[in-house]
Amino acid sequence: MAAEPAPLRSPVGEFVQLAPIARTSVVDAVFIQIQREILAGRLAAGGRLPPERELAATLGVNRLTLRAALGRLEAQGFLTTKHGSGTLVTVWQEHAGLDALAHCLAAVTPGPERSSEGRFEAPFVALVASLLEIRRVLVAESVALAAARHTVDDLKGLRALALAQKGRAHDLAAFARGEVAFQRALIRAGGNIGFELMLNTFARVAVEQPNLVALLYDRIDISVGFYDAIFELLATRDADAVRASVRGVLEAIDEAWAVRHGIALQVSPPAPSPPREDTSVREAGDGAEFVASASPSLRAKKRRESPENGESQSKKRPKESRKS
Numbered sequence: 001m002a003a004e005p006a007p008l009r010s011p012v013g014e015f016v017q018l019a020p021i022a023r024t025s026v027v028d029a030v031f032i033q034i035q036r037e038i039l040a041g042r043l044a045a046g047g048r049l050p051p052e053r054e055l056a057a058t059l060g061v062n063r064l065t066l067r068a069a070l071g072r073l074e075a076q077g078f079l080t081t082k083h084g085s086g087t088l089v090t091v092w093q094e095h096a097g098l099d100a101l102a103h104c105l106a107a108v109t110p111g112p113e114r115s116s117e118g119r120f121e122a123p124f125v126a127l128v129a130s131l132l133e134i135r136r137v138l139v140a141e142s143v144a145l146a147a148a149r150h151t152v153d154d155l156k157g158l159r160a161l162a163l164a165q166k167g168r169a170h171d172l173a174a175f176a177r178g179e180v181a182f183q184r185a186l187i188r189a190g191g192n193i194g195f196e197l198m199l200n201t202f203a204r205v206a207v208e209q210p211n212l213v214a215l216l217y218d219r220i221d222i223s224v225g226f227y228d229a230i231f232e233l234l235a236t237r238d239a240d241a242v243r244a245s246v247r248g249v250l251e252a253i254d255e256a257w258a259v260r261h262g263i264a265l266q267v268s269p270p271a272p273s274p275p276r277e278d279t280s281v282r283e284a285g286d287g288a289e290f291v292a293s294a295s296p297s298l299r300a301k302k303r304r305e306s307p308e309n310g311e312s313q314s315k316k317r318p319k320e321s322r323k324s
Helices: 026-039 052-059 063-075 100-107 122-149 152-166 172-190 193-208 210-216 220-236 239-260 290-305 307-323
Strands: 079-082 086-089
Touching: 026 063, 026 100, 026 122, 052 063, 063 079, 100 122, 100 193, 122 172, 122 193, 122 220, 122 239, 152 172, 152 220, 172 193, 172 210, 172 220, 193 210, 220 239
Parallel strands: none
Antiparallel strands: 079 086
16 A cells, blocks of 8 residues: 655644645636637737637636736747737747757647547647657758767667667657767767757656657667667768668658558658668568668668779779770
8 A cells, every 4th residue: 555645734833734836827728729729820910819818708717817828828929919909919930949849749739639530639639740840851961970089888778878879768758858868969969959959848748748759659669679770870870871871761751650540741851872782671561660770771881982882993993994
């Protein structure tokens, strides 16, 4: 039987009991409801919110609570207050920052946002597509920079984090937090502070939105295999080839994820890369072929571009020309 929390004595001599606090306050609920209406377009840009007293009555909250929620929405760029005009809805894409992405996703959580046909609604699909695209760019560039700049100590830290991840395959929340920690260490190995600040948006999603995490991490087995392949890519020290390989594989993984969940996800084709042997990524499948394909293709590329190989090819050319 679990032990009861120890009572604490308050300054006035009464005993108080500490207990978990509800994560969603009334202010949060008002904030999310209004933000959801803005994201769905039901509160259109340029539109004016009802007077404060009327809006508070409609939502069933007091005016102080409403003001706190509206203040947060204004701080994040969704609303603006103009003297004599009231509170107006902004073009939030022009005013909100990257930090707003996590809050936007919270406002269009996967469960409630399914339509009657079982599909996800447009605001959720658009935001998740943006999130995945940012992730592809961030991860591909982070691995590329780390491949060029990592130290032995960086590799030791990354290997320890990857090893811990293999023991978290059955704990989704812990695995998501561990992946953020691994990505942070990878970014630090590449030495880009801006990327680490971008990562903080993903860190908030991993902690604050368990429903979305469960949806995105539906194949942890693929993610676990990704770590071993990362180390082989880092060992090549070839930033350009690593960038192209990781970006292409993440596109295949995201496309396969979208198919599994019935989402029409538009993924841009990967940038042209040097020819690779046939063991490179074949079909989108479920993305699992990455472990067996990305690193061998880079090694083959290295062999083709090595000085010894180039010299042998140059020696053959004169013979071919004489035959012609």
